Amino acid sequence: MPKLVVLYPQPTDTETFERRYRDEHGPMVHEKITGLRAFSAGRVVPPPNGNAPYARIAQLTFDSVQDMEAAMSSADGQAVVAHALEISTGGPITALVVEEDA
Numbered sequence: 001m002p003k004l005v006v007l008y009p010q011p012t013d014t015e016t017f018e019r020r021y022r023d024e025h026g027p028m029v030h031e032k033i034t035g036l037r038a039f040s041a042g043r044v045v046p047p048p049n050g051n052a053p054y055a056r057i058a059q060l061t062f063d064s065v066q067d068m069e070a071a072m073s074s075a076d077g078q079a080v081v082a083h084a085l086e087i088s089t090g091g092p093i094t095a096l097v098v099e100e101d102a
Helices: 014-032 065-073 075-087
Strands: 002-009 036-043 054-062 094-099
Touching (some): 002 065, 054 065
Antiparallel strands (some): 002 094
């Protein structure tokens, strides 16, 4: 099962970013991403000796790469991506496709 892993850089305004992620983006993922098998997200905890390069990580799991590509290239999927880019005020998101080892 492939996962789309999304890394959000540290935002310019943490409180606003977290509010918008919680109230807008998370619900939008559940509502608009078709074929989504699982969704998890969490805040990154900085290490004791400094800052973390990312503020938040999200994982979207699909049955196949084809399902993921179809979902993310749809109009609804593109709206979710556009919203992610909009709320990511600390810079562009990083998106990785991960295939778990068997």
